[in-house]
Amino acid sequence: MDSLITVFLPLALAVIMFSLGLGLTVADFARVAAQPKAFGIGAFSQLVTIPAVAFLIATAFGLPPELAVGLMILSLCPGGVTSNILTKLARGDLALSITLTGIISLVAVFTMPPLVAFFARHFMGLDAPPVDVTRLGISMFLITAAPVVIGVLVRRFAEGMALAIEPFVEKLALVLFVIVVVGALAANWSLFVANLAVLAPSLIVLNLALLAIGLGLGRVFALGPAQSTAIAIETDIQNATLGITVGSLIAEQASALPPFSLPSGVYGITMYLVTIPFVLWRRRMMG
Known part of the structure; x- marks a missing residue:
C-alpha cells in the first residue's frame, strides 16, 4: 500500500494530466477571449457552484x-478528462469543454490548497490534519499543472508525435484511473460499507444537482444547447483521481489511502452511472 500512495497514485495522476495536455492547443486557451460569456459561466459553475452545493x-x-x-476536496477538483469524451458523445460544445477542463485544472493548483485547509478546519476543528498550503500547492503543481504544460508543449512543437501517442496515453490514463478508484475503495472498504447508507445517496444527489444546475445556468444565461450541455457535464464530472491524491497528501498517516479519499473514489463510479443517461438524453435531443 505504501508504494500505491507514494509512487503509483502521483504517477497515475501525472499520466492523466499529461493526456489532458496532449489534447490542448494554444487556440484552446485563446478561446476564452472569443467566448468569454460561456467560459465565465462554466468557470463560475466549477469554482463556486460545486463547492457551495x-x-x-x-x-x-x-x-x-x-x-x-x-x-x-472532491468539489474543489477541476473537471475530469473524461468530461471531454462525454461532451462529444452528448453533441455538446467540445471546444468549450476542453478549454474549461484545461484552464480550471491549472487554476485549481492555486484555489485548492487554501480551501482544503479551510474546510478541514471547519468540519474537523482541532482534529483537522495540519495542511501545509504551500507544500500542497507545490505537490499539486508537480503532478497536475506541470504534466499539462508538458503535454501542451509536446502538442505545440511535436504535433505529429502528440497525435500518434495520444490514443495510447488516453487509454493508459483510463486504466490508471480505474486502478486508483478500485484501490481507494479497497483500502477503505469497511469505512465505505459502514457509511454506504449516507455516502452513496449524498453523492448521487450531488451528481443530479450538479447536472441540473450546470444545464440550468446555461439556459438562464441564454447559451445555446451545445454550450449548456458542455457546462452541465463539466460541472458534474470531477477529477476523482486528483481528489483521491489530495486526500492522501493531507493525511497524517500515508500507509493507506485515508477516509478523505473515499468520497472521490465512490464519486469516480457514481458520476458515470448518473451522467451517461444524461449524455444519451442530450444526444437524442440534439440529434
Whole structure:
C-alpha cells in the first residue's frame, strides 16, 4: 500500500494530466477571449457552484467529519478528462469543454490548497490534519499543472508525435484511473460499507444537482444547447483521481489511502452511472 500512495497514485495522476495536455492547443486557451460569456459561466459553475452545493449536501446529510472534508476536496477538483469524451458523445460544445477542463485544472493548483485547509478546519476543528498550503500547492503543481504544460508543449512543437501517442496515453490514463478508484475503495472498504447508507445517496444527489444546475445556468444565461450541455457535464464530472491524491497528501498517516479519499473514489463510479443517461438524453435531443 505504501508504494500505491507514494509512487503509483502521483504517477497515475501525472499520466492523466499529461493526456489532458496532449489534447490542448494554444487556440484552446485563446478561446476564452472569443467566448468569454460561456467560459465565465462554466468557470463560475466549477469554482463556486460545486463547492457551495457540496457544502450544503455534506451538512444536510450529516456526513462524518472526515468524509465531509473528503466531499469538499472532491468539489474543489477541476473537471475530469473524461468530461471531454462525454461532451462529444452528448453533441455538446467540445471546444468549450476542453478549454474549461484545461484552464480550471491549472487554476485549481492555486484555489485548492487554501480551501482544503479551510474546510478541514471547519468540519474537523482541532482534529483537522495540519495542511501545509504551500507544500500542497507545490505537490499539486508537480503532478497536475506541470504534466499539462508538458503535454501542451509536446502538442505545440511535436504535433505529429502528440497525435500518434495520444490514443495510447488516453487509454493508459483510463486504466490508471480505474486502478486508483478500485484501490481507494479497497483500502477503505469497511469505512465505505459502514457509511454506504449516507455516502452513496449524498453523492448521487450531488451528481443530479450538479447536472441540473450546470444545464440550468446555461439556459438562464441564454447559451445555446451545445454550450449548456458542455457546462452541465463539466460541472458534474470531477477529477476523482486528483481528489483521491489530495486526500492522501493531507493525511497524517500515508500507509493507506485515508477516509478523505473515499468520497472521490465512490464519486469516480457514481458520476458515470448518473451522467451517461444524461449524455444519451442530450444526444437524442440534439440529434
